Amino acid sequence: MTKIDLSVDKGRRKNAIKRAQERNIVIPTFAQMMEPSKIPAAVKTELKSVGLWDLHPRNLFRITWHNEPKSSGGAFGSVNYLELPSSLTGVPARIIVLVGKWFPTGAHKVGAAFGCLVPRLVTGQFDPTTQKAVWPSTGNYCRGGAYDSALLACESIAILPEGMSKERFEWLSKIAGETIKTPGSESNVKEIFDKCKELRASGQDLMIFNQFEEFGNYLWHYAVTGHAMEEVLKQVIGRHGRYRGMASATGSAGTIASGDYMKQLFPDSKIAASEALQCPTLLENGFGSHRIEGIGDKHVPWIHNTKNTDLVVAIDDNAVVNLARLFNEENGRQYLVERSVPEATVSQLDLLGFSGISNVLSAIKLAKYYEMDENDIVFTVLTDSMDLYRSRLHEMHVEHGEYGSTDAAGDFARHLHGQSTDNMLELRYPDRRRVHNLKYYTWVEQQGKTYPEIQDMWTRTDYWTEVQEQVDEIDRLIVEFNDEAGVLR
Numbered sequence: 001m002t003k004i005d006l007s008v009d010k011g012r013r014k015n016a017i018k019r020a021q022e023r024n025i026v027i028p029t030f031a032q033m034m035e036p037s038k039i040p041a042a043v044k045t046e047l048k049s050v051g052l053w054d055l056h057p058r059n060l061f062r063i064t065w066h067n068e069p070k071s072s073g074g075a076f077g078s079v080n081y082l083e084l085p086s087s088l089t090g091v092p093a094r095i096i097v098l099v100g101k102w103f104p105t106g107a108h109k110v111g112a113a114f115g116c117l118v119p120r121l122v123t124g125q126f127d128p129t130t131q132k133a134v135w136p137s138t139g140n141y142c143r144g145g146a147y148d149s150a151l152l153a154c155e156s157i158a159i160l161p162e163g164m165s166k167e168r169f170e171w172l173s174k175i176a177g178e179t180i181k182t183p184g185s186e187s188n189v190k191e192i193f194d195k196c197k198e199l200r201a202s203g204q205d206l207m208i209f210n211q212f213e214e215f216g217n218y219l220w221h222y223a224v225t226g227h228a229m230e231e232v233l234k235q236v237i238g239r240h241g242r243y244r245g246m247a248s249a250t251g252s253a254g255t256i257a258s259g260d261y262m263k264q265l266f267p268d269s270k271i272a273a274s275e276a277l278q279c280p281t282l283l284e285n286g287f288g289s290h291r292i293e294g295i296g297d298k299h300v301p302w303i304h305n306t307k308n309t310d311l312v313v314a315i316d317d318n319a320v321v322n323l324a325r326l327f328n329e330e331n332g333r334q335y336l337v338e339r340s341v342p343e344a345t346v347s348q349l350d351l352l353g354f355s356g357i358s359n360v361l362s363a364i365k366l367a368k369y370y371e372m373d374e375n376d377i378v379f380t381v382l383t384d385s386m387d388l389y390r391s392r393l394h395e396m397h398v399e400h401g402e403y404g405s406t407d408a409a410g411d412f413a414r415h416l417h418g419q420s421t422d423n424m425l426e427l428r429y430p431d432r433r434r435v436h437n438l439k440y441y442t443w444v445e446q447q448g449k450t451y452p453e454i455q456d457m458w459t460r461t462d463y464w465t466e467v468q469e470q471v472d473e474i475d476r477l478i479v480e481f482n483d484e485a486g487v488l489r
């Protein structure tokens, strides 16, 4: 199956519609997530009394980059973004980050989960009255999946490695029906797949929404995150600005799909895929464990459009954890102000979670590699914020002691302004094929994809555009579903 399967099961769909009626559920369309001006006024009125993270079905409409940045009653505005000044990044290029903190759950992965679940729900392929939704993840995706499941009245099972941050488990224990811890940490994705296999064999009535292979994840970011980037670009580009590219870690390779959208608008732009230096799978088929929570690795996700990836960038996790301290400890922030980073920026640096810091470093390296100037614009994404890693900051404080101004000066010089173009690879055609070929070992050998499928993905020129074009059809199915449920009439 190359495209998202949209074949309808009428009987099961009836069950899903009945459930929506009983639970007052209205499903937003992709078009509404891209442009909240299309959201009905009645929904906006209801949301005035709903908190951002509340388990309220109307919060499905808050699966968008446009949420007003407040914890309760927020309306919709322009896309949440920050432009990082050169005083911070050390490069003249303009680095613009989309901010994920203002999604429900504090991470944009609610969107990826929506993209995987909703096509199955509105077609009747997934029956929320009998089946459980399983969310294999390295952290935020299963939080997003458990959350979306709760809003859509589905039972859920979250799967994530035992080594992930405490905050994730505490929250999941309240939201997910069941949470399964798999052995290892961040990059132990194979263990997550093994658990899925075990669940499948258990005979339980469940559906596994594997973000690493589901094109709904790709499509949500292609359409919704891509559109958000385009919108911000229009706001900031000015007379001399040039969009040059985007950088993103490839946890499941969902977010990086926004680069495909932008490259269709700006064919000369670049897409940089980043990963941890301690687990350099894309760079050199490497493996290892690392501390950039959320970005997994040791495999290439099925939905990574490797043919469209221009560079691979590996980021040292030491840089990431030390910059987390620089950005969040009092002495770190004070040092940044002394180095002329505007206070308005410094006070918002907790919007960067670990992978956000890593993405910013990837964008800096991309800008350095192509010698970009002050007219050049690079985008990246902050999946989540430091809110999900407070315990990690505390652990570092305990382990390493007080963070002083000498630490700050060292980290700033070494890990931020000292970023170089090391551990980068500009991908030639055979390099892209080498990365694609790595998919064989996970997806064909272990996960049931076929030889023709992996060949098709590489050779067919309309492979990815066929998926991209499915947005309208999914929206049509969502509208029909809502009409039949009749909740907003």
Ligand SMILES: Cc1ncc(COP(=O)(O)O)c(C=O)c1O
Pocket: 109, 112, 138, 139, 140, 141, 249, 250, 251, 252, 253, 254, 255, 256, 293, 294, 295, 353, 355, 356, 383, 384
């Ligand atoms: C914190 C964090 N950063 C980055 C990513 C990677 O994003 P993607 O899976 O869209 O490639 C994830 C994915 O779960 C994540 O949780």
